Amino acid sequence: MRVAAFLVAGLVGWLGGYAAGAWPWLGYAWLTRSSFGAGGITIVGESRRGMEFGFDDFWFFEGQEVVVDYEVKIRRGSLWFHVYQPFDGVLGGGATHYVIESGRGAWTTPITKTGFYHITVDTSPTKGPGVGWDMDYTAYWGARPASK
Numbered sequence: 001m002r003v004a005a006f007l008v009a010g011l012v013g014w015l016g017g018y019a020a021g022a023w024p025w026l027g028y029a030w031l032t033r034s035s036f037g038a039g040g041i042t043i044v045g046e047s048r049r050g051m052e053f054g055f056d057d058f059w060f061f062e063g064q065e066v067v068v069d070y071e072v073k074i075r076r077g078s079l080w081f082h083v084y085q086p087f088d089g090v091l092g093g094g095a096t097h098y099v100i101e102s103g104r105g106a107w108t109t110p111i112t113k114t115g116f117y118h119i120t121v122d123t124s125p126t127k128g129p130g131v132g133w134d135m136d137y138t139a140y141w142g143a144r145p146a147s148k
Helices: 002-020
Strands: 025-038 042-054 057-060 064-076 078-084 095-099 103-110 115-124 134-145
Touching: 025 115, 064 078, 064 095, 064 115, 078 134, 095 103, 115 134
Parallel strands: none
Antiparallel strands: 025 042, 025 134, 057 115, 064 103, 064 134, 078 095, 078 115
């Protein structure tokens, strides 16, 4: 009973902080990920350690901007961010960004239309050095009022 009350109080506190703009974060990941292949031809699996929690899908309002704050050490591949509306009927829509070098930074994209959005923070073999992916990263994602 006390655990449930603690969880409810934490959720209410987080929602209040998010609504007030004091705490813009919706999710967090701290991961080490590495792909492995079959003879260098194709990726057949992945080694993954760490944790990830929070919301990937959320309702955003026009005038907000999605922000992904990250720190990454890339040995192969890239860290991929993608924000899109999954139910708008437009294939290939949204905003995409690839991080191909180790470092720390933040990526933002504006919300131009109120609606339900999905935020992707993932590894990718598409860009960056080597074949597949091998990296350590920490990322926070959320939304805030657009910066002027």
